[in-house]
Amino acid sequence: MKKDSRLMAASLVLVLFVAGVTGARSRLPVSQDKETSTNFALTDQDGKLFQLSQLRGKTVLLFFGDTSCPDACPTTLAKLTRVYKLLGRDAENVVTIFVSVDPERDTPSVLKKYLEYFRLNSRGLTGTKDEIDVVVKQYGARYEFEKSDSAAGYHVNHSTDLYLLNQKGELAHRFAYEGRQQEIADEIRKVIH
Amino acid sequence: MRFILRILAAGLASFLIAGLVPSHAASYASRTAVVQNKEEKLVIKGSWIQEGPPSSKITAGFMVIENHTPADISLLSVTTDAARVVELHKIVLEGGMMKMQKVDSITVPANGSVELKPGGYHLMVIGLTRALKEGDEVKVNLTFAGNIEKTVSVPVKSRDSIE
Numbered sequence: 001m002k003k004d005s006r007l008m009a010a011s012l013v014l015v016l017f018v019a020g021v022t023g024a025r026s027r028l029p030v031s032q033d034k035e036t037s038t039n040f041a042l043t044d045q046d047g048k049l050f051q052l053s054q055l056r057g058k059t060v061l062l063f064f065g066d067t068s069c070p071d072a073c074p075t076t077l078a079k080l081t082r083v084y085k086l087l088g089r090d091a092e093n094v095v096t097i098f099v100s101v102d103p104e105r106d107t108p109s110v111l112k113k114y115l116e117y118f119r120l121n122s123r124g125l126t127g128t129k130d131e132i133d134v135v136v137k138q139y140g141a142r143y144e145f146e147k148s149d150s151a152a153g154y155h156v157n158h159s160t161d162l163y164l165l166n167q168k169g170e171l172a173h174r175f176a177y178e179g180r181q182q183e184i185a186d187e188i189r190k191v192i193h
Numbered sequence: 194m195r196f197i198l199r200i201l202a203a204g205l206a207s208f209l210i211a212g213l214v215p216s217h218a219a220s221y222a223s224r225t226a227v228v229q230n231k232e233e234k235l236v237i238k239g240s241w242i243q244e245g246p247p248s249s250k251i252t253a254g255f256m257v258i259e260n261h262t263p264a265d266i267s268l269l270s271v272t273t274d275a276a277r278v279v280e281l282h283k284i285v286l287e288g289g290m291m292k293m294q295k296v297d298s299i300t301v302p303a304n305g306s307v308e309l310k311p312g313g314y315h316l317m318v319i320g321l322t323r324a325l326k327e328g329d330e331v332k333v334n335l336t337f338a339g340n341i342e343k344t345v346s347v348p349v350k351s352r353d354s355i356e
Binding site: 113155160177 | 245248249294317
């Protein structure tokens, strides 16, 4: 009986702790004021807490996708690799952020291995669905899961815009999927210089 | 008498050879010609399979299929020695989102062509059995309606070498 009570107390502490942690993290960037619209918090590819504010002073390219995406995501990442080449030394001040909208398949380690292939200074971010949804809403992005009889499992449909954030984390430009690499490089240079 | 019998036997044999064997051979040849003709009228061009992160078990394949016949021909299924499954998929831009759809077939129009390309139809290569690197060749078998089969050797290419 004593043992049961101790077990219950320990479980209660654990539940309260988890609720406290997730609750605190989910509350981060929900309002529309300046401070929160230039910040958000997720988990990076090393499993560590990431906040956009860590990249103050850097120019950021941000987009949403998933590692099972056969088309838009590798196309965008390969295009950004070429943008970095066009930028030359300016590329040192550019960080690409890939926010996965599929936390079930895209764990931090999956994201890490995936992004290593693309030669970019990048961060792969994930989180709980609620945490991801906050960031998706913040930038007006969209995604949905669609059931499928494909051997690849469910489909992840997502918007494909690329967001350019300045050194203060403010939105400087939004590129459509068709945005050319030269156009992206030119806009980045405008932000840097 | 024996001589006459020999002549009759030779004649019968000639009749059989002339009448049966050639006709069998001719029908076999014509059947082959039909299949070969159809195969030649379907041409696969510019095929490539996308190199991806070595950790990835999924990739996509692209190609142009030309149909030089006066009838539509449907691509029904695809297999490869490099993956567990290959499906026919299509990407569509809908409501501001890139959406993926699995399709049962891809029609190659009569005297026309269909291009499997990024942002459109593609071969969804699922469950890679080995990591594919630029320079590798992958055997891909395509089955079309009418039991037409084509096997092509498809090079693996990185996005960088394509753009």
